[in-house]
Amino acid sequence: MKTTKMNIDLIVGVLLVLVGAYFFWLTLEMNPKAAVFPKIVIGAFILLSLAMTIQAYSREKQGGKSVSTLLFSEIKIPLLIFALVTGYVIALEFLGFYISTFLFIPLIAGFYKNKKPVQVIATTVGVIGFIHLLFVVQLKLMLP
Amino acid sequence: MWETIFSNLLTIQTAIALFVGVVGGIMIGVLPGLNATMAVSLLLPVTFAMEPYAGFIMLMAIYTSAFYGGSISAILIRTPGTPSSAATAMDGYELTKQGRGLEAIGMSTVASMIGGTLSGIALLTISPMLAKVSLLFSAPEYFMIALFGLTVIGGLSGGSMIKGFLMGAFGLFLGTIGQDSMTGQIRFAFGSDALSSGISLVPAMIGLFSISQVMVQAEG
Numbered sequence: 071m072k073t074t075k076m077n078i079d080l081i082v083g084v085l086l087v088l089v090g091a092y093f094f095w096l097t098l099e100m101n102p103k104a105a106v107f108p109k110i111v112i113g114a115f116i117l118l119s120l121a122m123t124i125q126a127y128s129r130e131k132q133g134g135k136s137v138s139t140l141l142f143s144e145i146k147i148p149l150l151i152f153a154l155v156t157g158y159v160i161a162l163e164f165l166g167f168y169i170s171t172f173l174f175i176p177l178i179a180g181f182y183k184n185k186k187p188v189q190v191i192a193t194t195v196g197v198i199g200f201i202h203l204l205f206v207v208q209l210k211l212m213l214p
Numbered sequence: 215m216w217e218t219i220f221s222n223l224l225t226i227q228t229a230i231a232l233f234v235g236v237v238g239g240i241m242i243g244v245l246p247g248l249n250a251t252m253a254v255s256l257l258l259p260v261t262f263a264m265e266p267y268a269g270f271i272m273l274m275a276i277y278t279s280a281f282y283g284g285s286i287s288a289i290l291i292r293t294p295g296t297p298s299s300a301a302t303a304m305d306g307y308e309l310t311k312q313g314r315g316l317e318a319i320g321m322s323t324v325a326s327m328i329g330g331t332l333s334g335i336a337l338l339t340i341s342p343m344l345a346k347v348s349l350l351f352s353a354p355e356y357f358m359i360a361l362f363g364l365t366v367i368g369g370l371s372g373g374s375m376i377k378g379f380l381m382g383a384f385g386l387f388l389g390t391i392g393q394d395s396m397t398g399q400i401r402f403a404f405g406s407d408a409l410s411s412g413i414s415l416v417p418a419m420i421g422l423f424s425i426s427q428v429m430v431q432a433e434g
Contacts, residue, residue: 104396108390108402111383112387114386115380115383118383125376209255
Protein backbone atom coordinates (compact mmCIF):
# COMPACT_ATOMS: atom_id res chain seq x y z
CA MET A 71 0.00 0.00 0.00
CA LYS A 72 1.27 3.45 -0.95
CA THR A 73 2.10 5.49 2.14
CA THR A 74 3.41 8.69 0.56
CA LYS A 75 1.08 11.65 0.73
CA MET A 76 -0.25 12.85 -2.62
CA ASN A 77 -0.62 16.52 -3.49
CA ILE A 78 -4.30 16.14 -4.29
CA ASP A 79 -4.69 19.63 -5.83
CA LEU A 80 -1.88 18.92 -8.28
CA ILE A 81 -3.30 15.55 -9.36
CA VAL A 82 -6.86 16.86 -9.68
CA GLY A 83 -5.62 19.95 -11.56
CA VAL A 84 -3.77 17.85 -14.13
CA LEU A 85 -6.77 15.52 -14.54
CA LEU A 86 -9.13 18.45 -15.02
CA VAL A 87 -6.81 20.01 -17.66
CA LEU A 88 -6.84 16.72 -19.58
CA VAL A 89 -10.62 16.37 -19.27
CA GLY A 90 -11.09 19.98 -20.39
CA ALA A 91 -8.79 19.44 -23.36
CA TYR A 92 -10.78 16.36 -24.41
CA PHE A 93 -14.10 18.20 -24.28
CA PHE A 94 -12.58 21.18 -26.11
CA TRP A 95 -11.47 18.78 -28.86
CA LEU A 96 -15.08 17.51 -29.07
CA THR A 97 -16.33 21.06 -29.71
CA LEU A 98 -14.16 21.28 -32.85
CA GLU A 99 -16.51 18.81 -34.57
CA MET A 100 -19.68 20.74 -33.69
CA ASN A 101 -21.66 23.34 -35.57
CA PRO A 102 -19.57 26.55 -35.13
CA LYS A 103 -22.50 28.55 -33.74
CA ALA A 104 -23.41 25.80 -31.26
CA ALA A 105 -19.77 25.47 -30.19
CA VAL A 106 -19.21 29.13 -29.20
CA PHE A 107 -20.47 29.04 -25.61
CA PRO A 108 -19.01 25.57 -24.80
CA LYS A 109 -15.62 26.72 -26.11
CA ILE A 110 -15.69 29.83 -23.91
CA VAL A 111 -16.73 27.86 -20.83
CA ILE A 112 -14.29 24.98 -21.42
CA GLY A 113 -11.52 27.48 -22.17
CA ALA A 114 -12.15 29.16 -18.81
CA PHE A 115 -12.29 25.71 -17.20
CA ILE A 116 -8.88 24.75 -18.65
CA LEU A 117 -7.30 28.07 -17.63
CA LEU A 118 -8.60 27.78 -14.08
CA SER A 119 -7.43 24.14 -13.88
CA LEU A 120 -3.98 25.26 -15.03
CA ALA A 121 -3.99 28.00 -12.42
CA MET A 122 -4.91 25.48 -9.72
CA THR A 123 -2.18 23.10 -10.92
CA ILE A 124 0.47 25.84 -10.94
CA GLN A 125 -0.64 27.06 -7.51
CA ALA A 126 -0.49 23.51 -6.10
CA TYR A 127 2.98 22.95 -7.60
CA SER A 128 4.37 26.24 -6.24
CA ARG A 129 2.94 25.52 -2.78
CA GLU A 130 4.53 22.07 -2.83
CA LYS A 131 7.88 23.62 -3.69
CA GLN A 132 7.55 26.10 -0.84
CA GLY A 133 6.36 23.42 1.58
CA GLY A 134 4.29 24.27 4.68
CA LYS A 135 0.77 23.50 5.77
CA SER A 136 -1.00 25.09 2.80
CA VAL A 137 -0.43 21.99 0.62
CA SER A 138 -3.51 19.73 0.43
CA THR A 139 -2.27 16.18 0.84
CA LEU A 140 -4.00 12.83 1.13
CA LEU A 141 -2.94 9.25 1.51
CA PHE A 142 -4.29 6.88 -1.15
CA SER A 143 -5.68 4.69 1.63
CA GLU A 144 -7.91 7.59 2.75
CA ILE A 145 -9.66 7.88 -0.61
CA LYS A 146 -9.60 4.20 -1.64
CA ILE A 147 -13.01 3.33 -0.18
CA PRO A 148 -14.82 6.47 -1.49
CA LEU A 149 -13.33 5.84 -4.94
CA LEU A 150 -14.57 2.22 -4.82
CA ILE A 151 -18.04 3.41 -3.84
CA PHE A 152 -17.99 5.92 -6.69
CA ALA A 153 -16.93 3.15 -9.09
CA LEU A 154 -19.79 0.94 -7.85
CA VAL A 155 -22.32 3.76 -8.28
CA THR A 156 -20.98 4.48 -11.78
CA GLY A 157 -21.26 0.77 -12.58
CA TYR A 158 -24.87 0.82 -11.38
CA VAL A 159 -25.69 3.78 -13.61
CA ILE A 160 -24.14 2.04 -16.63
CA ALA A 161 -25.94 -1.20 -15.75
CA LEU A 162 -29.26 0.72 -15.69
CA GLU A 163 -28.75 1.41 -19.39
CA PHE A 164 -28.12 -2.23 -20.34
CA LEU A 165 -29.93 -4.33 -17.72
CA GLY A 166 -32.78 -2.03 -16.72
CA PHE A 167 -33.81 -0.78 -13.28
CA TYR A 168 -35.11 -4.01 -11.72
CA ILE A 169 -32.12 -6.28 -12.44
CA SER A 170 -29.53 -3.55 -11.75
CA THR A 171 -31.08 -2.65 -8.40
CA PHE A 172 -31.56 -6.34 -7.49
CA LEU A 173 -27.81 -6.82 -8.00
CA PHE A 174 -26.58 -3.49 -6.63
CA ILE A 175 -28.19 -3.44 -3.18
CA PRO A 176 -26.84 -6.86 -2.09
CA LEU A 177 -23.46 -5.92 -3.57
CA ILE A 178 -23.28 -2.74 -1.48
CA ALA A 179 -24.53 -4.65 1.58
CA GLY A 180 -21.77 -7.24 1.06
CA PHE A 181 -19.22 -4.44 0.58
CA TYR A 182 -20.17 -3.09 4.00
CA LYS A 183 -19.99 -6.64 5.41
CA ASN A 184 -23.70 -6.91 6.20
CA LYS A 185 -24.18 -10.66 6.73
CA LYS A 186 -27.89 -10.66 7.55
CA PRO A 187 -29.70 -12.13 4.50
CA VAL A 188 -33.17 -11.24 5.79
CA GLN A 189 -32.21 -7.57 6.08
CA VAL A 190 -30.61 -7.49 2.63
CA ILE A 191 -33.51 -9.26 0.92
CA ALA A 192 -36.10 -7.13 2.72
CA THR A 193 -34.26 -3.91 1.76
CA THR A 194 -33.91 -5.00 -1.88
CA VAL A 195 -37.53 -6.07 -2.23
CA GLY A 196 -38.75 -3.03 -0.30
CA VAL A 197 -36.84 -0.49 -2.41
CA ILE A 198 -37.80 -2.09 -5.73
CA GLY A 199 -41.42 -2.53 -4.63
CA PHE A 200 -41.74 1.04 -3.33
CA ILE A 201 -40.33 2.60 -6.49
CA HIS A 202 -42.46 0.33 -8.68
CA LEU A 203 -45.63 1.24 -6.74
CA LEU A 204 -44.89 4.95 -6.72
CA PHE A 205 -43.58 5.55 -10.24
CA VAL A 206 -45.05 2.73 -12.35
CA VAL A 207 -48.39 2.04 -10.68
CA GLN A 208 -49.27 5.50 -9.36
CA LEU A 209 -47.52 7.92 -11.75
CA LYS A 210 -47.69 5.60 -14.83
CA LEU A 211 -44.04 6.28 -15.70
CA MET A 212 -41.63 3.88 -17.38
CA LEU A 213 -38.47 2.89 -15.55
CA PRO A 214 -35.25 2.20 -17.50
CA MET B 215 -69.66 36.81 3.38
CA TRP B 216 -67.43 36.01 6.36
CA GLU B 217 -70.08 33.70 7.79
CA THR B 218 -70.17 31.73 4.52
CA ILE B 219 -66.40 31.53 4.42
CA PHE B 220 -66.07 30.29 8.02
CA SER B 221 -68.97 27.86 7.71
CA ASN B 222 -67.27 26.28 4.68
CA LEU B 223 -63.80 26.20 6.25
CA LEU B 224 -64.66 25.00 9.75
CA THR B 225 -66.00 21.55 8.90
CA ILE B 226 -64.85 18.03 9.78
CA GLN B 227 -64.08 17.21 6.15
CA THR B 228 -61.93 20.30 5.79
CA ALA B 229 -60.02 19.48 8.96
CA ILE B 230 -59.38 15.90 7.77
CA ALA B 231 -58.32 17.16 4.33
CA LEU B 232 -55.91 19.61 5.96
CA PHE B 233 -54.42 16.86 8.15
CA VAL B 234 -54.05 14.40 5.26
CA GLY B 235 -52.59 17.11 3.02
CA VAL B 236 -50.00 18.17 5.58
CA VAL B 237 -48.92 14.61 6.46
CA GLY B 238 -48.90 13.43 2.84
CA GLY B 239 -47.07 16.53 1.63
CA ILE B 240 -44.37 16.21 4.29
CA MET B 241 -43.88 12.49 3.54
CA ILE B 242 -43.45 13.13 -0.16
CA GLY B 243 -41.31 16.22 0.31
CA VAL B 244 -38.90 14.28 2.52
CA LEU B 245 -38.10 11.89 -0.33
CA PRO B 246 -35.29 13.25 -2.51
CA GLY B 247 -36.29 13.40 -6.15
CA LEU B 248 -39.99 14.02 -5.43
CA ASN B 249 -41.00 17.66 -5.30
CA ALA B 250 -44.13 19.60 -4.32
CA THR B 251 -45.62 19.47 -7.81
CA MET B 252 -45.28 15.70 -7.87
CA ALA B 253 -46.87 15.52 -4.42
CA VAL B 254 -49.90 17.41 -5.75
CA SER B 255 -50.05 15.06 -8.76
CA LEU B 256 -49.92 11.98 -6.54
CA LEU B 257 -52.63 13.08 -4.13
CA LEU B 258 -54.88 14.91 -6.62
CA PRO B 259 -57.12 11.85 -7.24
CA VAL B 260 -57.98 11.82 -3.54
CA THR B 261 -59.64 15.24 -3.90
CA PHE B 262 -62.07 14.19 -6.65
CA ALA B 263 -64.59 12.82 -4.16
CA MET B 264 -64.29 15.80 -1.80
CA GLU B 265 -66.10 19.10 -1.42
CA PRO B 266 -64.41 21.92 -3.39
CA TYR B 267 -63.27 23.84 -0.27
CA ALA B 268 -61.82 20.70 1.29
CA GLY B 269 -60.14 19.71 -1.98
CA PHE B 270 -58.49 23.12 -2.41
CA ILE B 271 -57.33 23.19 1.19
CA MET B 272 -55.85 19.72 0.81
CA LEU B 273 -53.97 20.66 -2.36
CA MET B 274 -52.60 23.85 -0.78
CA ALA B 275 -51.58 21.90 2.34
CA ILE B 276 -49.81 19.28 0.21
CA TYR B 277 -47.91 21.89 -1.80
CA THR B 278 -46.71 23.96 1.17
CA SER B 279 -45.95 20.94 3.38
CA ALA B 280 -43.87 19.29 0.67
CA PHE B 281 -41.55 22.30 0.63
CA TYR B 282 -41.20 22.04 4.41
CA GLY B 283 -40.67 18.25 4.19
CA GLY B 284 -37.68 18.78 1.92
CA SER B 285 -35.86 20.57 4.72
CA ILE B 286 -36.12 17.54 7.04
CA SER B 287 -33.96 15.29 4.86
CA ALA B 288 -31.75 18.26 4.04
CA ILE B 289 -31.02 18.78 7.74
CA LEU B 290 -30.72 15.15 8.81
CA ILE B 291 -28.87 13.51 5.90
CA ARG B 292 -27.67 16.51 3.85
CA THR B 293 -29.86 15.47 0.94
CA PRO B 294 -32.50 18.07 0.03
CA GLY B 295 -35.92 16.57 -0.51
CA THR B 296 -36.89 19.47 -2.76
CA PRO B 297 -34.64 21.82 -4.76
CA SER B 298 -35.64 24.75 -2.54
CA SER B 299 -34.06 23.01 0.47
CA ALA B 300 -30.57 22.96 -1.03
CA ALA B 301 -29.47 25.95 1.04
CA THR B 302 -30.95 24.37 4.20
CA ALA B 303 -28.70 21.34 3.70
CA MET B 304 -25.55 23.40 4.07
CA ASP B 305 -26.31 24.92 7.49
CA GLY B 306 -28.81 22.36 8.81
CA TYR B 307 -26.49 19.38 8.42
CA GLU B 308 -23.74 21.24 10.31
CA LEU B 309 -26.14 21.50 13.26
CA THR B 310 -26.97 17.80 12.93
CA LYS B 311 -23.27 16.97 13.16
CA GLN B 312 -23.19 18.90 16.43
CA GLY B 313 -26.09 16.83 17.76
CA ARG B 314 -28.55 19.70 17.31
CA GLY B 315 -30.59 18.21 14.47
CA LEU B 316 -33.88 18.46 16.37
CA GLU B 317 -33.21 22.13 17.07
CA ALA B 318 -32.54 22.70 13.37
CA ILE B 319 -35.80 20.99 12.40
CA GLY B 320 -37.62 23.13 14.95
CA MET B 321 -36.13 26.29 13.46
CA SER B 322 -37.07 25.11 9.98
CA THR B 323 -40.65 24.43 11.12
CA VAL B 324 -41.09 27.89 12.63
CA ALA B 325 -39.44 29.58 9.64
CA SER B 326 -41.66 27.65 7.22
CA MET B 327 -44.75 28.63 9.20
CA ILE B 328 -43.85 32.32 9.28
CA GLY B 329 -42.75 32.34 5.64
CA GLY B 330 -45.87 30.50 4.50
CA THR B 331 -48.17 32.85 6.41
CA LEU B 332 -46.49 36.00 5.12
CA SER B 333 -46.40 34.72 1.54
CA GLY B 334 -50.08 33.75 1.77
CA ILE B 335 -50.94 37.29 2.90
CA ALA B 336 -48.76 38.71 0.10
CA LEU B 337 -50.48 36.48 -2.44
CA LEU B 338 -53.90 37.72 -1.34
CA THR B 339 -53.00 41.42 -1.21
CA ILE B 340 -50.20 42.43 -3.57
CA SER B 341 -50.07 39.67 -6.20
CA PRO B 342 -51.71 41.84 -8.94
CA MET B 343 -48.98 44.46 -8.44
CA LEU B 344 -46.25 41.79 -8.36
CA ALA B 345 -47.61 40.33 -11.60
CA LYS B 346 -47.21 43.73 -13.31
CA VAL B 347 -43.61 43.96 -12.06
CA SER B 348 -42.81 40.43 -13.21
CA LEU B 349 -43.95 41.29 -16.75
CA LEU B 350 -41.24 43.99 -16.84
CA PHE B 351 -38.51 41.35 -16.54
CA SER B 352 -36.85 40.52 -19.86
CA ALA B 353 -33.54 39.21 -21.24
CA PRO B 354 -31.21 41.80 -19.59
CA GLU B 355 -32.78 41.15 -16.17
CA TYR B 356 -32.51 37.36 -16.58
CA PHE B 357 -28.85 37.81 -17.54
CA MET B 358 -28.20 39.91 -14.43
CA ILE B 359 -29.90 37.30 -12.25
CA ALA B 360 -27.67 34.60 -13.76
CA LEU B 361 -24.61 36.80 -13.23
CA PHE B 362 -25.65 37.44 -9.63
CA GLY B 363 -25.93 33.69 -9.11
CA LEU B 364 -22.40 33.23 -10.37
CA THR B 365 -21.04 35.98 -8.11
CA VAL B 366 -22.42 34.07 -5.12
CA ILE B 367 -19.68 31.57 -5.92
CA GLY B 368 -17.22 34.12 -4.57
CA GLY B 369 -18.97 34.10 -1.21
CA LEU B 370 -19.22 30.31 -1.01
CA SER B 371 -15.68 29.55 -2.19
CA GLY B 372 -14.16 29.67 1.26
CA GLY B 373 -10.35 29.67 1.14
CA SER B 374 -9.72 29.21 -2.58
CA MET B 375 -11.31 31.50 -5.16
CA ILE B 376 -9.69 29.54 -8.00
CA LYS B 377 -11.41 26.32 -6.93
CA GLY B 378 -14.72 28.14 -6.50
CA PHE B 379 -14.64 29.65 -9.99
CA LEU B 380 -13.34 26.38 -11.42
CA MET B 381 -16.43 24.61 -10.12
CA GLY B 382 -18.57 27.48 -11.41
CA ALA B 383 -17.08 26.91 -14.88
CA PHE B 384 -17.72 23.19 -14.49
CA GLY B 385 -21.34 23.90 -13.62
CA LEU B 386 -21.70 26.12 -16.70
CA PHE B 387 -20.16 23.34 -18.79
CA LEU B 388 -22.74 20.86 -17.45
CA GLY B 389 -25.39 23.33 -18.58
CA THR B 390 -24.18 23.03 -22.18
CA ILE B 391 -24.89 19.28 -22.27
CA GLY B 392 -27.96 18.56 -24.35
CA GLN B 393 -29.60 20.24 -27.30
CA ASP B 394 -28.62 23.78 -28.21
CA SER B 395 -31.78 25.92 -28.33
CA MET B 396 -30.56 28.04 -31.28
CA THR B 397 -29.10 25.49 -33.69
CA GLY B 398 -30.55 22.17 -32.45
CA GLN B 399 -27.07 20.65 -32.19
CA ILE B 400 -26.85 17.87 -29.60
CA ARG B 401 -23.79 18.60 -27.45
CA PHE B 402 -21.79 16.11 -25.35
CA ALA B 403 -24.58 13.48 -25.27
CA PHE B 404 -22.37 10.58 -26.47
CA GLY B 405 -25.40 8.94 -28.12
CA SER B 406 -27.41 8.82 -24.89
CA ASP B 407 -31.09 9.78 -25.03
CA ALA B 408 -31.00 10.74 -21.36
CA LEU B 409 -28.18 13.26 -21.94
CA SER B 410 -29.75 14.64 -25.13
CA SER B 411 -32.29 16.54 -23.06
CA GLY B 412 -29.60 17.88 -20.78
CA ILE B 413 -29.02 17.51 -17.05
CA SER B 414 -32.06 18.73 -15.13
CA LEU B 415 -32.05 20.21 -11.64
CA VAL B 416 -33.18 17.22 -9.58
CA PRO B 417 -30.56 14.71 -10.88
CA ALA B 418 -27.86 17.38 -10.53
CA MET B 419 -28.95 18.07 -6.97
CA ILE B 420 -29.05 14.38 -6.04
CA GLY B 421 -25.62 13.86 -7.59
CA LEU B 422 -24.19 16.90 -5.80
CA PHE B 423 -25.58 16.19 -2.34
CA SER B 424 -26.48 12.50 -2.11
CA ILE B 425 -23.56 10.86 -3.93
CA SER B 426 -21.02 13.11 -2.25
CA GLN B 427 -22.56 12.38 1.16
CA VAL B 428 -22.40 8.63 0.45
CA MET B 429 -18.70 8.99 -0.36
CA VAL B 430 -18.09 11.09 2.76
CA GLN B 431 -19.87 8.47 4.90
CA ALA B 432 -17.79 5.73 3.24
CA GLU B 433 -14.62 7.63 4.09
CA GLY B 434 -15.67 7.70 7.74
